[in-house]
Amino acid sequence: MKNIILASTSTVHGGTYLDYILPTLQEHFKHANNILFIPFARPGGITHDDYTNIVATAFKKINKTVTGLHTYPNPTEAITQAEAIFTGGGNTFVLTNQLYVNNLITPLQNAVKNGTPYLGTSAGSNICGLTIKTTNDMPIVYPPSFNALALMPFNINPHYLDPDTNSKHMGETRETRIKEFHFYNTPPVVGLREGSWLEVKGNQITLMGNLHARIFEYNKTPYEVAPKTNLSQLK
Amino acid sequence: MKNIILASTSTVHGGTYLDYILPTLQEHFKHANNILFIPFARPGGITHDDYTNIVATAFKKINKTVTGLHTYPNPTEAITQAEAIFTGGGNTFVLTNQLYVNNLITPLQNAVKNGTPYLGTSAGSNICGLTIKTTNDMPIVYPPSFNALALMPFNINPHYLDPDTNSKHMGETRETRIKEFHFYNTPPVVGLREGSWLEVKGNQITLMGNLHARIFEYNKTPYEVAPKTNLSQLK
Structure with missing residues (x-):
């Protein structure tokens, strides 16, 4: 049975890494002592070790240890045997590319479908949708495909931003971008x-x-849903 | 001899389509009566005809006619024979994909290298860099490659936005995104x-x-350059 948390962001304004969601994660990861961390999105180009250390510091507060996927000689086996998995944010193209070149798409899909508790933030949430075609990230590397893990029957746009009515910037708003997605995707x-x-x-x-x-939704006016809304019918 | 104008945007805040740059375009296109318009970036999903009509209305003010590339049975021939070429903005992934699937990358490169006056705005400027890896657009389609026309020895980031110091948004700033580009590209x-x-x-x-x-620049602190700066040494 799938057991997944997909967060828009790791850090809310004024907070520290994951602090706003730690009580939820304590429950989510209650059967895991160690969390396998996938650092491949590499925000700001920090090393995988440095990124893993940031995550380990946060999870220490709820008495979990963290190991980085990059430290395992056999990453497929590490994913298959993990008690819990967390994929951190950064650049979605970099992350997706790394999952493809290391042949980790299928092992990750299988582990999560088989019930390994999963947490994603930002890019780590994006890759659980059908495709990465609604990421906000800059396409700094060319992945073999935009197809993602498809653990959800829809796409996610993390860090969703409402239009800034005071802006003089002439680039597209987020809503315009997503509407353009629906000219080519359903x-x-x-x-x-x-x-x-x-x-x-x-x-x-x-x-x-x-x-x-x-x-x-394709061919519908965008709409708001309140916290606790059941989105299971959305597909 | 290359004769190119690459603009950040088609429309400045409070202005109408191309109006801020029309005096410059009058000189740039002085030897052309008709401009071949490439509407493939399709902003907002409007039809190629509608997009071409917007462009034709703007160019009428400087007595130019405009024809859309989509109306030609042989687009390669249309590019080769064009008096002048304008590629409009929209989505860079959509534009790049259309150029590849219609086999127009090489004809367009050759026409511009041979001196056909070219104008690009936004996505139409982006594609003149080495790659589209510094576009701001959402990757709503998967093009066969991120390699662009390489008419310039560097990449362009149009609609460049300075960090908003008042923002509570935790997504990456533009500067952060471009720095991340330089972790994987030079x-x-x-x-x-x-x-x-x-x-x-x-x-x-x-x-x-x-x-x-x-x-x-790769491994350098970002810096500002003033109008009229010669960027010919940048590579």
Whole structure:
């Protein structure tokens, strides 16, 4: 049974890494002592070791140890045997590329489908959708495919941003970008605001956190859904 | 001899389509009566006809006619025979994909290298860099490659945005994104602010407009350059 938390962000404004969601993670990871961390999105180009250390510091507060996937000679085996998995944020193209070149897409899909508790933040959430075509990231590397883990029947847009009505910037708003996605693709997109997350228990998908999410369906006017909304029918 | 204008945007805040740059375009296109328009980036999903009509309305003010590349049975021939070429903005992934699937990359490179006056705005400027890896656009389609026309020895980041120090948004700033590009790529990136453009005459590349541009070189601190700066040595 799938047991997944997909968060918009690791860090809310004014907070420290993962602090806003640690009580939830204590419950989510209650049967795990050690969490396998996938550092491949490499935010800001820090080393995998440095990134893993940041994560380990946060999880120490709820008495979990953390090991980086990059330290295992056989990463497929590490994923298959993990008690719990966390994929951190950074650049979605870099992360996706690393998962493909290391042949980790299928092992990761299988582990999560078989019930290994999973946490994603930002890029780590993005890759659980059908494709990475609704990422906000810059395409700094060319992955073999935009197809993602497809653990959810829709796409996610993390760090969802409402239009800034005071802006003089002429680039596209986030809403415009997602509407353009729907000129070429039909799956729904969940715009997750900072501090929101999706909780997946088997086939039940629920919006969590204090904020509404914005839902974009093909050929429909975008709409807001409140916290605790069941999104299981969205596909 | 190359004769190119690469603009950050088609429309500055409070203005109409291309109006801020029309006097420059009158000189740039002085030997052309008709401009071949490449509408493939399709902003907002409008039809190629509708997009071409917007462009035709703007160019009528300087007595140019405009024809859309999509109306030609043989687009390669249309590019080769064009008096002048304009590629409009929209989504860079969509544009790049269309150029590849229609086998137009090489014809377009050759036409511009042979001296056909070229104008790009936004996505139409992006594709003149080495790759599209510094686009701001959402990757709504998967192109066969991120390699672009390579008419310039660097990459362009149009609609360059300075960090918003008041923002509570935790997504990456533009500067952070471009720094991440340099963890995986070495070419320089020119951050072109709204209302700025690059003028290319042969091998001479000059920053134009009223604003500074921000230059990102591999392993260097980013720096500002003033209007009229010669960027020919940047590679």
